[in-house]
Structures are given as structure tokens and as C-alpha cells.
Amino acid sequence: MRSAILATVFVSALAQSGAQPFAGTWTAALAGQTYARLELKVTDGSIGGQIRLGAVHFGREGTVEAVNKTAQDSTPTPIFDVALRNGVLSFARKDEDEIDRFEMQLVNGDGRLTFLLSASDRAELASQGVSTVQPLTLKRVTQ
Numbered sequence: 352m353r354s355a356i357l358a359t360v361f362v363s364a365l366a367q368s369g370a371q372p373f374a375g376t377w378t379a380a381l382a383g384q385t386y387a388r389l390e391l392k393v394t395d396g397s398i399g400g401q402i403r404l405g406a407v408h409f410g411r412e413g414t415v416e417a418v419n420k421t422a423q424d425s426t427p428t429p430i431f432d433v434a435l436r437n438g439v440l441s442f443a444r445k446d447e448d449e450i451d452r453f454e455m456q457l458v459n460g461d462g463r464l465t466f467l468l469s470a471s472d473r474a475e476l477a478s479q480g481v482s483t484v485q486p487l488t489l490k491r492v493t494q
Contacts, residue, residue, distance in 0.1 A: 377489035462489035
């Protein structure tokens with residue numbers, strides 16, 4: 352019994368320490384316009400939060416070239432299916448009738464947010480001449 356309790360405490364502490372570096376508020380901006388805001392919290396060893404995504408235009412190389420609607424103008428969406436494996440935080444959000452999926456890694460103090468595009472998303476972007484979408488660089492907001 353005692354070893355089971357110790358194992359539970361150890362696993363919980365390990366999960367929390369792995370998720371803790373992701374905790375905080377992360378933003379991506381172009382020319383002073385914030386187009387992505389990800390807020391992550393660790394509670395009882397589990398990570399959760401919400402995301403706001405504005406509307407952007409991707410250039411041919413898959414980078415954000417213009418912000419059409421800022422994150423401030425969008426509604427926060429709770430994230431779900433959150434998992435941390437090998438330093439990669441994966442999660443999803445519901446966007447109307449669709450589910451958007453993401454992965455985030457920490458690289459040199461920044462967050463690298465990758466969109467996991469569906470076949471229909473890839474087809475839509477391809478019709479606009481965009482073959483891929485580059486990961487977004489998120490900066491931690493200091494308070």
C-alpha cells in the first residue's frame with residue numbers, strides 16, 4: 352500500500368514537472384498585432400487552458416503575412432485532448448463544427464506551435480498556393 356502511494360506521488364510530480372515549463376500565457380504577433388494567444392495552466396498535475404486565434408493570411412512559404420483579425424477580437428476556446436509526450440504538448444480545440452489539432456514544443460525559451468492540418472485544410476491552402484504552414488513562434492508573456 353505504501354509503495355503504491357509513493358508511486359502515485361512520484362508519477363504525479365513527474366507529470367507536473369514535465370508540464371510546468373509550458374504553463375503561462377503565450378502569444379504570436381505580426382507588426383504589433385497579436386494573432387494567437389495560448390493560456391496554459393497546470394492543476395493537480397494536469398495541463399489545460401484556452402486558445403484564441405485571429406484570422407491570418409499565409410504566404411506561399413507558409414508564414415503569416417497579414418493579420419485580418421486579432422486574437423483579442425476572437426472568442427477564447429477551451430483546449431482538450433491534452434497530452435505531453437517526449438517534450439511535445441499536443442491538444443485540440445473545437446472550431447464550430449471542426450476540430451483543430453496542434454502540437455507545441457519549447458525551443459530556446461519560445462513556444463513552437465504547429466498546426467496539424469486535415470486533408471481539407473491542406474487542400475484549401477493548396478488552392479491558395481500555400482503548400483505548407485510553418486510553425487508559429489509563440490513568446491511567453493511576462494507579467
